Amino acid sequence: MMKFSHLLGTVSLAFAASPALAETTYVTADRMLDVETGRYIEAPLITVIDGKISAVEASVAAPDGAKTIDLAGYTLLPGLIDMHVHLDGRPEYGGYSSLQFSDRFWTVIGVSNAAKMLGAGFTTVRNLGAVDYNIAGLDQAIEAGWVQGPRIVNAAHALGATGGHCDQTFLPPSFAAKSPAAGDGPDQLRQRVREQRKYGAEVIKACATGGVFSRNTEPGVQQLRLEELTAIADEAHFWGLKAAAHAHGAEGIKAAILGGFDTIEHASFIDDEGIRLAKARGTFLSMDIFNTEYTLSQGEANGVLEENLAKERLVSKAQRDNFRKANAEGVRMVFGSDAGVMPHEDVGGQFGIMVEYGMTPIAAIRAATVNAAEALGQEGEVGVIKPGAWADIVAVDGDPLANIGELADIDVVIKGGERVK
Known part of the structure; x- marks a missing residue:
């Protein structure tokens, strides 16, 4: 019994020592509203690792074969x-x-x-x-x-x-x-x-x-x-x-x-x-x-x-x-x-x-x-699309700066990098 317990402890330690593989998802769209500057970023590529944003780039394609939420035709905003x-x-x-x-x-x-x-x-x-x-x-x-x-x-x-x-x-x-x-x-x-x-x-x-x-x-x-x-x-x-x-x-x-x-x-x-x-x-x-x-x-x-x-x-x-x-x-x-x-x-x-x-x-x-x-008291964690924030993102098919009514009917919702609508 003691040997079995010792073996279980060894196996548990072995699993704990192996880091879990990070899940990476890419989000693409026609454009993204940077709410801090009020400007649009064209053809954004948002890299999401384990539910949080790690990078936001412009006019960059997602890697071939990568898990991608492709929102062509949409405008992105923070959740x-x-x-x-x-x-x-x-x-x-x-x-x-x-x-x-x-x-x-x-x-x-x-x-x-x-x-x-x-x-x-x-x-x-x-x-x-x-x-x-x-x-x-x-x-x-x-x-x-x-x-x-x-x-x-x-x-x-x-x-x-x-x-x-x-x-x-x-x-x-x-x-x-x-x-x-x-x-x-x-x-x-x-x-x-x-x-x-x-x-x-x-x-x-x-x-x-x-x-x-x-x-x-x-x-x-x-x-x-x-x-x-x-x-x-x-x-x-x-x-x-x-x-x-x-x-x-x-x-x-x-x-x-x-x-x-x-x-x-x-x-x-x-x-x-x-x-x-x-x-x-x-x-x-x-x-x-x-x-x-x-x-x-x-x-x-x-x-x-x-x-x-x-x-x-x-x-x-x-x-x-x-x-x-x-x-x-x-x-x-x-x-x-x-x-x-x-x-x-x-x-x-x-x-x-x-x-x-x-x-x-x-x-x-x-x-x-x-x-x-x-x-x-959650600056940089929610309400923005930038590195370090949760990947909470919404998408509309129009221009919310020209027609604020777009936000009364949200087309796509992503929470923590997972598409939920």
Whole structure:
């Protein structure tokens, strides 16, 4: 028995000493958009080794007989990044209609939504709030290869004040329903940061103001004090995590910026002082300016309460006007759709609205690539096609700089060097 054990150890060491052969794939196309310079590279050859880009060359052919993804006739861009999604939700189940399902229904919904977002060209997403830690498990299943989906940066539960937008606000006292991430006071909220990190959070989200899709909260009203927001952002940064603040109202936006948050979500009622603060501090704005038509046209049929629809009507025009203003003032922007409020498969349509409200096509593309990568703290890893980055690539058959609508219908998706669409 001892001899057999010794033999097994010897064989194991022999296998460990033999390096695995690297898998090399080449990607070719008519042209590639360098999102950093805004220029096209003609006839690119992208060399991918074990899922990462090792070289990008122009007008060079792939070696004979090599494994090649030949995308003749297409234009390549980096895989897109959506900085605000909810993978375990669907807009078809608004208001109280979601209560007809088992808790685990939403985990399975997340699997479907992840595949839909990947198919729409979003190879990385930031999930800003989920229930029951659904997304930590989904993220692990994607990474292990059991299901298809984008790379996920997971916030777990969103932090918020007791009774605030990120608490459970739809049920009566007899249900004793409360978010496990609701808290009050700096010390308790620091603890909530640690709890969310313990269970898989890779970014911390907090609700600085009320919101549209909650009860008994107003979007413009601040719900966490400056000292509470500062404690949350500081604790997140202490653990090496970014911090994102849901904030519609002007005072809550400014408090979140002053408190040290890295991104402001929605930013609907941002005022001139808030715009100046965001620009001076380099804070990113993530403004979901596309979903309002879906909510207002389909919300009632989907069970959304009139209280929530009325808040959406109040928020939507102000948000779009302030998107135009903040962009014109040079505030840094990232792409965030709030998918889950609208269908995940349709979020690419937001690029057209961003251009309609003042962005150039290259600026809108950068919001979903290099800007988003920087806001994630993943510069050079995602959002670019260059050596060292993951080989996450999308392709369209037109010119996205001439027609940004090309990004609403992505033709080809490559994730980690593997063609998935």
